[in-house]
Amino acid sequence: MSAELEFGLDTFGDVTWDAEGVPIPQARVIRNLVAQGVLAEEVGLDFIGVGEHHRADFAVSAPEIVLAAIAGKTDRIHLGSAVTVLSSDDPVRVYQRFATLDAVSNGRAEVIVGRGSFTESFPLFGLELRDYEQLFEEKMELFTELLTQKPVTWSGEHRASLTDQMVYPLLESGSLRTWVGVGGSPQSVIRAAHYGLPLMLAIIGGAAERFAPFTDLYHRALEKFERPTQPIGMHSPGFIADTDEQALEQLWPHYEAMQARIGAERGWAPLTPEHYREEAGPHGSLYVGSPETVAAKMAAAIRALGVNRFDLKYSNGTMPHEQLMRSVELYGTRVVPLVRDMLAS
Template sequence: MKSVNEQQLQMGLDTSGDVTVNPDGSPVPQAQVIRNVLAQGQLADRVGVDFFGVGEHHRPDFAVSAPDVVLAGLATSTERIHLGSAVTVLSSDDPIRVFQRFSTINALSNGRAEVVLGRGSFTESFPLFGYKLEDYDQLFADKLELFSRVASEEPFNWNPGDRNPLRNQRVYPETEGGLARWIAVGGSPESVVRAAQYKTPLMLAIIGGPASRFKPFVDLYHRANRELGNGELPVAVHSPGHIAETDAEAQEQIVEHWITNRNKIGRERGWGQASKEQFDQEIKHGSLYVGSPETVAQKIAKTVSALGVNRFDLKYSNGPLPHEYSMRSIELYGTEVILRVREILGLKDDA
């Protein structure tokens, strides 16, 4: 495996389109949240961020249920940034339509689209679109196989028994150089190996605990690729965080919103109540990247170096954290953090 000094390190941002509040605590309508996401992506483009990802959810605390539509808007209002999902819940979608939507974004953006495929850590889309949760794993396996055939952009056959068979089928619009795609994994060895089997770059969602605990998954992925004769494929990390001028300011801005968001999801999943102590521990020893540009850059560089990854995506949206704070965080990430990370790692500024 190449060292990070020999790699091209990309630095991205992700949002789940969390429904936010204004600085005075009043709620922001979902329609405005979507417009704010557009402004955030445009700012990320201007300040030099490499990738902007938009997540998919189907619940009241997230405004974006159709990230590809938001990405299409960004495709025509940005110039250089790569645009993708974070993630597309392939299990409850139609693989052919997913490809068609993202190949359209690819056309609108002159080849800057990326699709990140996952099973989804939230399950609201399954009953909404008529799928059974007990089929969670099989749905993803079957749909990933179909998507891989479609994405080859070669004529394919498909006869799974639950839909009309396809014979020598092509799907349009065609791309001008292929569609970039990733498989998102939360920490299952089987999922890591499957990404290698499909010769697809790996996106690791590290949202709690020390990032170093994912090193065995990175090693497994590279070993599987070598055994399969795939060559070297990229690995990316997605983790939450927030940036302000100082550590104290960043923590003060996010702590209440982080705890609110963590407890809302925790109640649904049977987790214990989050606390300020847990928040502090995640910043010091876990995968919460909160602080000044220097603090966040040092921590990102440590993770990139420890895991040997090719991309780091900061999930900058944090529950109801106000849009104004996120905009400043994006600005600091693009103008200070990215340059500092590359400096710490000894990479060229144009890496």
């Protein structure tokens, strides 16, 4: 497993604070994100994913442009979304943007399509939430047709039909690595298998082991649909510092504030220090601590689920850029080698 295993980073472009606790402009957040992507390559990571949001606490609404900026300063690291909210986008434009990113990055583009965990894009682009399921089904069907690089004939209720339509630019390699992001729905797992696309599990609460039935379902569904074996990845939040206590103390105020802000919108109970420590423990979804602690927890999750890629969601609310850079550095230089050693043994 270790020879095929990839390690990535994900960020939503959270608006961060400076050293004095003052929010920095969104433009500077985006420039800092580019620097984080460059560092990710320098420390040997395989992938960086940038999320799409349309609200004040996240700076990135056009991930492909940010990824193209990173592409211009790197040579090896793969570049993708985390996730592309396909339901509220146009599949033709999504294909064209990522095909263009693939060209300028010399074949390093990936896309993770999903429905997203926020819904601000629906009213922004004139869509109705009552069409949530049908929008994704239709647009997923069209997008997978576009990936074939052949003339597309398609019709649906929420987009103009296409008849024998070629869409450009063509992909130089003939394929675009496309993952389906899944938060916890068996139907979404089966959908990914139906289209024969890699599966990315967003594990943001509780133990990774509870997702083992999903990986089993995915393998069985691929077999049923007579699809070839595909990679499985997992995405979870975390933060790395030199010691466990330093990591826990630095992350807490930013993570707690983020949970409170989003929780107020969704009716969540306030995050307590006890719950925070539980999620940061061996059976939670937070990969926070020293390199040794995080590596041990990651290795256990990778073994339990048999995943081929681990993406650490390293941005956590208002955490300063300098702390994020240190976390990225430790992840690439310390955590990843430790995990590979643990799995090899």
